[in-house]
Amino acid sequence: MLSELEKFILELGKGFAFVERQKRMIIDGEDFYLDLLFYHRSLRRLVAVELKLGKFQARYKGQMELYLKWLNKNERKEGEEMPIGLILCAESSKEQVELLEMHKDGIMVAEYWTELPSKKELEKKLHIALIEAKERFERQQLL
Structure with missing residues (x-):
């Protein structure tokens, strides 16, 4: 699965x-393993990717924050931006992610599909995502 994800990204x-x-990554003598690490040339930063088989859980944020801070301290080169995570x-758990x-913190959450939805279902998901993005943008404009 990681190989397919790697190709996709x-x-x-x-x-x-x-x-x-x-x-x-060795932290306090304990081994941690980040699923995939990329570098984006235009963004000039490392991109950490973690693959989770189930529903998003709030604890994943702490894990990714730990990885990003370690990468920033140990892998980031001069002139590069702070690493980001996916x-x-x-x-996804939209309310948890929003809260x-x-x-x-430079962390994004996305869903992956194990099978392609129907065209109608895909259009519905894209429409909902567009509405949610507009709502987030409008809320940010009010702040």
């Missing part, structure tokens, strides 16, 4: 460069 667009799979889950304000 590389197809997202220009600028992504694969760095490492199962990136080992958590891919089988199912955790993960975007402020």
